[in-house]
Amino acid sequence: MWSRGAQFICWVFAVHLIGIWLFTRGFLLTRLALSEVNSCDVSDPNCTLSPSYKRMVFLIIDALRFDFISPDPPLPSSPYYHNVLSLPAELTKAQPDRSIIYYAFPDPPTTTLQRIKGITTGSLPTFVDMGSNFGGSSILEDSLIRQLYEAGKQIAFMGDDTWMSVFPTSFAPNMTFPYDSFNVEDLHSVDEGVIRHLLPLLHHVGHRLGPDHPTMQAKLQQMDNVLRETVELLDDDTLLVLLGDHGMDRKGDHGGDGELETSAGLWLYSKTRPLVDPQADIPAHLLTNRTYPGASTAHRSVQQIDLVPSLSLLLGLPIPFNNLGTVIPELFWTGKQATSFEHALRTNAAQVKRYLDAYRLSPAGSELDSAWKDIQSAWQGAMEGQVPALTMNMFTRYALEACRMLWAQFNITLIGLGLTTLLSSSLATFAVYDSLGRIVQWEPWLDRIASMTLRWSGIGTVSGLVVAFPLRPYVKDVAIFDYVAFGAAIASSFAVIKQALPARRLEIGSISSIPLPLVLHTLSFMSNSYTFWEDHVIPYLLLTSIAPFVLTGFTAPTPRLRTRILFFSSLFAVCVRLIAISTVCREEQQPYCHVTFFSGSTITTPPGLILAIVVPIAFGLPSAIRQYLKISKSDQGLANILLPTIFPSVLTSSSFVWILEWMESSEVLGPSCSGALRLTRTTLAWLSIGTILVVALTLWWLIPLCIKVETSEPAANERREVTIIGFANALGSPYLIFWLIFFSLVFTTTQLAGQVILALATVALLSFLEVVDSVRDVRALNLAFSSSKPSEFLAQSQETRSTLSTVGLRFSEVTPIALLALQVFFGTGHQAVISTIQWKSAFILTSSLTYPLSPLLVILNSLGPVFVFALAVPLIATWNTPPLPYPPSTAQNATLRACLGISLYFTSLLLGSAISSAWLRRHLMVWKVFAPRFMLAALCLVAVDVAVIVGYVIGFGRISVAVGRVFGSMPGANDAAKARKSQ
C-alpha cells in the first residue's frame, strides 16, 4: 500500500515543514508569559523602598512623540506640534528639582496593546505571548496595576477601552469610564469623554491626518490646557506622570521600530516635594543621552520600561515579577549619597535575576541557552563588584539586551532561509507536477526522483553540518539543526529541480496556462485590504475559476453534455454564493459587515433560520450524495449500506449535538435541564464519532467498492454474462465514501451554521466533479472530431483513450477545489484572526478540558474544512474513471498530480503571505493582519499536506488494492499489465 509517489509527497511535506520552521523562528517572535506575581512583604527592606508618594496621576497620551514636549524641538520646528504642549518644558525650566523630561525609548512592536503591556509589566511583549491565556488579550502577568490593586489602592480609569480588555477587573468600577477607540475617524469622542472625567488621546489625529495638520495643534493645545488644570489640582503627595505610549512616524502611523515610532515623550512632575536633586553627583555612565533626529542637542534618555521599577519603588510597591527595566538614577540619588539608589538598584537587580531564573526553569527556558552563561557571569560581577551601582546596572542592562535579542528582533537570516526553502520546494514540486503530465513511463522516473530526494537530503545534511561549524560564530541565533535542515531541504530540492526540469522553451502559448486566480490570490496578501476581505475575494476568484468550464459547456457537441455542464456549474455557483453569505466579521471589516454565522454580533447562538433547516439538511445530505452517485450507477455496494442508514443518522445526531448545546447555553428549557442536556449531547457526540470511526471506517476498509456484480444464468451453449454495475466510477465512488468519513468527523465538530455550509460545499464539490467529468468528455469528443479519421480515434486502444481523458488533469481543475477549501473555512465562522477560534468545539465530547481530545477537536473545527476539501482533491482524478486496465496507472498519475497541485496552491499562498509579512514587518498592520494570515497559511499548508498524504496513501492506496482484487484477474486487465511490464 505504500504506493509509488507516497515517498515523494512525504518529502514535499517534510521540506514544507522545514521552510515553515525556519521562517517562523525568524519572524514570529514568541515569549512565554510567566504568571508568577512578586508577592514579597512590603515591610521587608529587600522588597521595596518606603513610599515617597501616596498617589499618582498617570497620563498616557497615545503617540505623544518626544518632540511634542521637548524644550529643544528639531529644526525647522512645526507650528502644529512643536512648543504647543509647552507646560512640561516651562515647568522643567522653572522648577528643575520637581520636574524632569525624558526622551523615552518604547520597545517595538509599537502597537497599542503591546505598549500597554510593556508600560505596566516592564517586560518586552511580543506579538504572541504564549501563556495560559493564548488568544485572550488580558494580562495575566504581574503588573504595576496589579501591584497597586493588591496593595489596596483604588485605581480610577478613563480612556481607551483597550485597557478594559487588558485589565478587566482591576479598576474601581465606579471610577471607570472606557470609550471605544476603534473608530479612528472619530477624533474627539474619547478625548471629550476623558476630559469630562479627566483626560486624552492624540493617536487618532495622527492616524487620520498625520502630524502636520491644524487639528493636531488644536488637540495638543487642548491637552496643554488640561495639563495646566491638572497641575493646579495636584496635591503634595501625588506624582504626575505624563507619557506617550509610543511615537509616530511622519505619516502618523506606528507599530514598527522606526526611529520616530520609538521616540516617546516622558515627563515626571511633583508639585511641592523635590523629585530630583539637581546637585546629585551621578556618574556619567549611569546617564544615557540620545539626540532626537534634527535636534541640536542630545537629551537625557531612558528606556520606557524603566518607569515600571522606578514608579513601583517610589510608591513603595514590589516591582512586578516580569520587569526587565532598571530604576532611573535621578529619582533615587540624593547629593553625594548613593545609598538610596544602591538600595533601589539592588532590589531591582534581584527581581530581574529572579525573573530570569524562573524563565530559565519554564518550558521555554531553552530560549535563553545562548545568553545564559553571560547572564550568569554578569550576575556574579554584580554581586562581587566593588562599585555596586555600576555592576548591578550593567547586569540589568545586559539582561534587557539579551532578552530583547531573543524576543524583539526579527532574525533576517532565518527568514531568508525559510523563504528560500519554501521557494525551492515549490519549484521542485512544480517541476515534478509538470513532468508527471508529460512522461509516459512515469513510474520508474518517479522512483528515481524519490531515491534522489533521499540521497541528496543525506548529502545536504552533511554539508549543512560542515558549513555550520565555521559559520556559527558569525551568524547569530542560527542553531546547528537549522543548518542541517536547510541543507537537506535545499540540496534535495535543487537535485529534483535539475532532474525534473528539462530544457524546455517557454512558449507564448504557456502564458494562457498561468493560473490567474492563484496569481491574484497570492498577490492579494501584499495589501491589508484584500487580506482582511479575503472571504469576499475568494468567491470572486472561485467564480472566475469556473468561468472557462462554462464557456466549454456552450461549445459542447451534444445537448446532454451542454445541459449537464451548464446545470452543474450553475449549481456550483449558487452554492458558492450561498456559502459566501455566512461570515463572522473581523474587526477590520466593520462597518461594512454583518455577522450572519451567529444571530448577532455579540451572541453566539445560531440564527433562527439555521435552527429550522439544519436537521433536514443533515438528514438529506446523504441522499443528495446518492443522487450524484446514481448518475454513474455507482450507488451500489458500500454506498448502498452506508448512505441510506449510517451517514444520515450520524449527521443528524451531530446536528442534534449542537442544537442541544444551544438549548443548554441559552437555557430554552430553563436552567434545571442543563445537566440532562449536557449528558445527552455528550452521548450523542460520542455515538456519532464512534460510529464513523468504528463502523464506517471498518466497513470501508473491508469492502470499499461501490459496485454490484450481476451474473445472468447462462442459457444453453452460451457463455455466462457478468454485468458490473458501477464499473465506470469504480475508483471515484469508494473514494467519495472514504472522504465522507472524514467529512462527518469535521461535520460533528462544526457549529450549526457551519454544518449547513459544509452541506452546501459538498453539493458544490460534487457538482464540480460532474462539470470536470463532462468537460473532459467534451474535450475528448472535440479531439475525436478534429482528428482526420474519427474511426481511427475510436479504434485506438483503451489505454490511450483513458490517457487522453485523465492525464489531461489541469491545474485549472485543482484551483476551484483549493479555493472552495478556503471558502468553507471562512464560511464555517472562521477568519484569519486568533479571536475567531471556536473554543466551544473543545467541549463536545467532554464537559471539561481534556488532553489531547479538546485541542484535537478545536483543530478539527478550525482546520477541518481545509483538510477535508484538500482530501477531496483525488476525486478530480478518480471521478468516473474506470478501474481498467489494472493497475490503474493513469488514474494514479492523475491523483498524484492533483495532490501535488493543491499542495502547490497552498504553498504559493504561504509564500505570498510569508513574503508580504516579512517585507511589511514594519507595517502598522503586520501583527493584526499580515502575521495572522501567515500563521493561517502555514497551518493550512500543513493540513493540506496531511490530507494529501492520507488521501493518496490510505484512500487511493486501499482502493487500488481492492480494485485489483476484483478486476485484476479480468480478461484484458492482465494483457494491459503485461504489456506495460514488457515495455
Added chain:
Amino acid sequence: MSPTTQPQRSRKSQKQSGKEREESERPAVQLPTAFFPFARYTSVVGVHTSLIAFTALFLPRTSLSSLFRSSAANGQLGKPDDVLLTLTENPLRTLAWICAGSCVLQVWWASWLRNWALDARAGVTEGADDTTRRTEQKLLREEWNSGRFAAFRMACLAAVVTSVVFSIVIILYGAPLNSHLLRTYLLGLLVALLSVFSAAYTLGVPSLGSDTESLVRRLTWIRLFAELSPRTPVERAILYPAIGTVLGCWVGAIPIGLDWERPWQAWPLTPAYGAVSGYIVGSLWALAINGVRQLYEIQLRENREAASAKRSEPQHTKKKGT
C-alpha cells in the same frame, strides 16, 4: 473624416495609410473579398467610442441631470473636485445616465454594424456595375430592412433578458444580495447593452429551433461568444468590445476592496467604468486588428497579382517604392 479619428489613424505608419488611400482610389473590380469600408469604419468607431466616453464622464453631469440632483450640490459646478463629486454622489443616477446614453449610442452603432453586415453578406463591392447583381442586392436589402423592426424588437428583448442574467451573474460574483439591487441591475443592463445588444441586432437572436437558419445562428453565437473565434471583420467589431466590456467589468470590481474610503469606490461605479473602458479598448482593438488584417490581405493580393501578371512590372515597382 472626423478629427476624433486622427489618433487611430496616426497609430499606423504613414506608409500603410498611404497605401490604404491608394487602395480606395483604385477601382476594385477584380477583388471578390468581403466588403470592408475601412474609412467609414474608422470614423464611426472614433465617433462612437468618443461618445461612449462622453456618456460615461459628462452625461451624468450635464444640466439635464442636474434637474434631478439634490439641492445641496447645486451651484458648485466648476471646481475640479466637482467632477468626481457629481459622478459619485449618487451612483444610481450616474449609472442610469450611462445606461440611457449607451442605449441611444448602441442603437446607432448596431444599425451601422447591421448595414455593414448586410453589405458584406450581399457581397457589395464598390464600383461593381453588374446590373443583375445590383438588383439582387437591392432585393436582399429590402428584405433585410423589412425585418429591421422585428430584429430590433428581438434585440431589445435579448438585451433585457441578458441584463437579468448578467445581474444574477454579478450577484453570484459577490454583489450584495439584499441591498443595492437596482444598482446591480443597472450594471447588468449596461453590460448587456454594451456586449449583447449590437450582436443580437446584427446577427439575430439565437433560438433553440431546429431549422437551418436558427442552427446557423446558434452556431455563430457559440463560435463567437464561447469559442471566441471571429472570422469576419464585422464579427470582430462585435466580439472584441463585448469581451472588453465583460473583462473591464470584472477588473473594475477589484479596486472596491481597497480600504481607501473614496467616494468612487461606491458600488457599482468601478465595474461600470471598467466595462465602459473595456468596451472602448475592445472597439479600438477590433479596429486595429481589422485594419491590420485588411492591409495584410491587400498585400497578399498584390503579391498574387504581381506573380500572375508579370507584365505589369512598372506599376509593381512603383508601388514597392512607396
